[in-house]
Amino acid sequence: xxxxxxxxxxxxxxxQMYRQMVRIRAFEDxxxxxxxxxxxxxxxxMYSGEEAVxxxxxxxxxxxxxxxxxxxxxxxxxxxxxxxxxxxxxxxxKEEGYCRGKGGSMHIADQSHGNLGANAIVGGxxxxxxxxxxxxxxxxxxxVTVCFFGDGATAQGLMYEVMNMAALWKLPVIYAxxxxxxxxxxxxxxxxxxxxxxxxxxxxxxAFKVDGQDVLAVNDLSQSLVARCRKGEGPFFIELETYRYHxxxxxxxxxxxxxxxxxxxDWKTNRDPxxxxxxxxxxxxxxxxxxxxxxxxxIAQDAADAVAYALEAPYPDVSEVDMHVYAx
Amino acid sequence: MREITLxxxxxxxxxxxxxxxxxxxxxxxxxxxxxxxxxxxxxxxxEFGTERVIDTPISEPGFVGMAVGAAMTGxxxxxxxxxxxxxxxxxxxxxxxxxxxxxxxGGKLNVPMVLRTNLGATRRSAAQHSxxxxxxxxxxxxxxxxxxxSAYEAKGLMKTAIRDNNPVVIFEDKLMYQDKAPVPEExxxxxxxxxxxKREGSDITLIATSSMVxxxxxxxxxxxxxGVSVEVIDPRTIVPLxxxxxxxxxxxxxxxxxxxxxxxxxxxxxxxxxxxxxxxxYHLDAPVQRMGAMDVPVPFSxxxxxxxxxxxxxxxxxxxxxxxxxxxxxx
Numbered sequence: 001x002x003x004x005x006x007x008x009x010x011x012x013x014x015x016q017m018y019r020q021m022v023r024i025r026a027f028e029d030x031x032x033x034x035x036x037x038x039x040x041x042x043x044x045x046m047y048s049g050e051e052a053v054x055x056x057x058x059x060x061x062x063x064x065x066x067x068x069x070x071x072x073x074x075x076x077x078x079x080x081x082x083x084x085x086x087x088x089x090x091x092x093x094k095e096e097g098y099c100r101g102k103g104g105s106m107h108i109a110d111q112s113h114g115n116l117g118a119n120a121i122v123g124g125x126x127x128x129x130x131x132x133x134x135x136x137x138x139x140x141x142x143x144v145t146v147c148f149f150g151d152g153a154t155a156q157g158l159m160y161e162v163m164n165m166a167a168l169w170k171l172p173v174i175y176a177x178x179x180x181x182x183x184x185x186x187x188x189x190x191x192x193x194x195x196x197x198x199x200x201x202x203x204x205x206x207a208f209k210v211d212g213q214d215v216l217a218v219n220d221l222s223q224s225l226v227a228r229c230r231k232g233e234g235p236f237f238i239e240l241e242t243y244r245y246h247x248x249x250x251x252x253x254x255x256x257x258x259x260x261x262x263x264x265x266d267w268k269t270n271r272d273p274x275x276x277x278x279x280x281x282x283x284x285x286x287x288x289x290x291x292x293x294x295x296x297x298x299i300a301q302d303a304a305d306a307v308a309y310a311l312e313a314p315y316p317d318v319s320e321v322d323m324h325v326y327a328x
Numbered sequence: 329m330r331e332i333t334l335x336x337x338x339x340x341x342x343x344x345x346x347x348x349x350x351x352x353x354x355x356x357x358x359x360x361x362x363x364x365x366x367x368x369x370x371x372x373x374x375e376f377g378t379e380r381v382i383d384t385p386i387s388e389p390g391f392v393g394m395a396v397g398a399a400m401t402g403x404x405x406x407x408x409x410x411x412x413x414x415x416x417x418x419x420x421x422x423x424x425x426x427x428x429x430x431x432x433x434g435g436k437l438n439v440p441m442v443l444r445t446n447l448g449a450t451r452r453s454a455a456q457h458s459x460x461x462x463x464x465x466x467x468x469x470x471x472x473x474x475x476x477x478s479a480y481e482a483k484g485l486m487k488t489a490i491r492d493n494n495p496v497v498i499f500e501d502k503l504m505y506q507d508k509a510p511v512p513e514e515x516x517x518x519x520x521x522x523x524x525x526k527r528e529g530s531d532i533t534l535i536a537t538s539s540m541v542x543x544x545x546x547x548x549x550x551x552x553x554x555g556v557s558v559e560v561i562d563p564r565t566i567v568p569l570x571x572x573x574x575x576x577x578x579x580x581x582x583x584x585x586x587x588x589x590x591x592x593x594x595x596x597x598x599x600x601x602x603x604x605x606x607x608x609x610y611h612l613d614a615p616v617q618r619m620g621a622m623d624v625p626v627p628f629s630x631x632x633x634x635x636x637x638x639x640x641x642x643x644x645x646x647x648x649x650x651x652x653x654x655x656x657x658x659x
Binding site for chain 1: 353379380384385387389390391392393394395396397398399400401402403405420421424425429430431432433434435436437438440469470472493494
């Protein structure tokens with residue numbers, strides 16, 4: 001990784017990126033514990049291992065910029081600025097959750113930070129993200145929309161329909177393909193013929209491939225593409241090579257039939273985005289060991305406090321069950 | 329009052345709403361220069377430009393999904409789905425995304441979009457361009473469903489749909505685009521959930537939607553010559569449904585037939601008939617009858633197609649049997 005000159009501005013942004021990645025990991029560790037201790041209804045899909053993707057991209061966005069997210073969406077939600085308490089409340093189906101407990105893990109939306117929502121249909125939000133970009137363009141605003149999706153979603157026809165229109169109409173949308181190597185329980189190479197970036201290039205969309213475990217590389221590319229989108233040069237496509245540490249969902253524990261423990265250990269040991277970035281921060285003298293540990297401890301405490309809060313928080317009143325079917 | 333075609337009425341509704349509200353835009357196949365195959369949108373692109381009347385590729389899930397996203401972020405898109413049969417192509421975007429977003433977000437996100445499409449057989453278009461699929465979307469909570477029965481309703485319901493903060497599906501009868509009806513020059517809206525008593529009567533109630541309202545009126549004319557007084561009610565929207573007006577009528581006449589051009593099984597007629605049976609059982613002289621399209625794919629041959637949908641003759645026959653108490657000998 002090339003050494004960056006240390007300036008006050010990048011000190012601040014580097015620390016913010018570090019914090020946000022640690023926050024995602026802390027959130028997921030707690031969510032996993034909630035599942036394993038049977039305190040969380042349903043299942044959830046862990047983002048652990050992919051933190052540099054969400055953070056590198058979202059740190060290039062403003063509050064007005066929008067994202068659409070996926071079933072593996074906690075990372076995007078945190079990276080776009082969400083609050084732990086409202087997120088854990090949502091995961092537990094509580095009234096104070098972002099969606100008053102009606103959405104749960106796979107549908108968290110946080111409109112105040114431009115998160116148009118996670119989506120439990122693989123590839124289901126690609127139209128929404130592209131429509132959000134169409135709206136920005138018609139409105140004459142320079143807001144950018146990022147569509148997060150996985151390698152599995154590249155097999156959905158919707159992607160090709162909306163990329164075609166985004167390219168025809170030069171929409172300010174960035175398609176961010178988180179290639180974590182697995183489409184649920186199947187290796188990506190078994191479900192995707194040819195190259196992933198070539199899919200976008202076929203429409204004349206500039207496509208990039210980046211190490212999704214390197215938050216600075218992701219952020220540098222994102223900063224430049226977001227700026228170009230604002231100037232009307234979109235759309236763009238990024239394939240981010242990354243890895244999910246857990247299974248497809250928290251209940252996918254015995255997974256050696258589709259991927260080896262050695263492979264998992266290799267990614268966790270040698271390519272972990274947080275460990276790598278921490279080393280960079282220390283090398284460049286941006287923080288000391290003590291400061292890093294203090295940041296980690298503070299975030300771990302925040303997450304634990306938020307879980308404790310959410311566990312005690314009330315469920316919505318049953319009278320809310322038929323509320324919000326229709327908007328007034 | 330002046331009379332205009334249903335096509336012109338929809339055109340006026342769109343133009344008026346687009347003038348009133350700059351966030352209204354139209355998306356669909358051949359909506360701009362072509363003005364749709366039914367010429368409903370002729371002239372709109374000239375007035376509002378290609379930024380607001382947007383010709384899309386033949387990518388129904390894609391442009392419906394984009395309308396959902398545009399609606400969530402402040403636009404009011406009217407999506408033109410060229411044939412109602414193409415609903416099957418867009419089910420995820422309409423039913424999993426548009427319909428559920430407001431609820432799933434705990435009321436934080438709205439999807440104020442209109443999907444205008446059509447229904448109706450007997451145009452010799454065969455099984456994939458002739459279906460009446462309103463029951464399919466009426467089944468999904470979060471969607472509203474409007475079914476205009478004339479140019480007047482088509483205009484008033486379209487304007488209301490565009491101003492509604494929910495996804496609304498409007499089914500126009502594709503055989504009715506050139507039919508004229510009195511439509512006021514001055515602005516008007518038709519509220520959702522208010523049925524229209526088209527004709528008052530005392531012997532039997534015909535509840536009919538969209539294309540079937542004409543049939544019901546034909547039956548009323550015919551039976552009047554036989555001394556039967558027929559009440560004809562057009563629900564105008566099936567979601568929300570104005571149950572009160574329907575119940576009031578059925579409690580008065582004690583006999584009812586529900587007529588809708590969708591397939592009869594598991595259909596709109598079944599739902600309405602069931603509610604009437606549940607809520608006015610002791611007022612009824614006979615079970616409410618359903619008359620929908622036959623449960624067959626719509627055939628091409630005119631000889632076959634014409635027998636698949638309710639007609640004045642078949643509905644009148646059922647009505648006569650009901651009135652004569654002849655239908656339930658075996659019951």
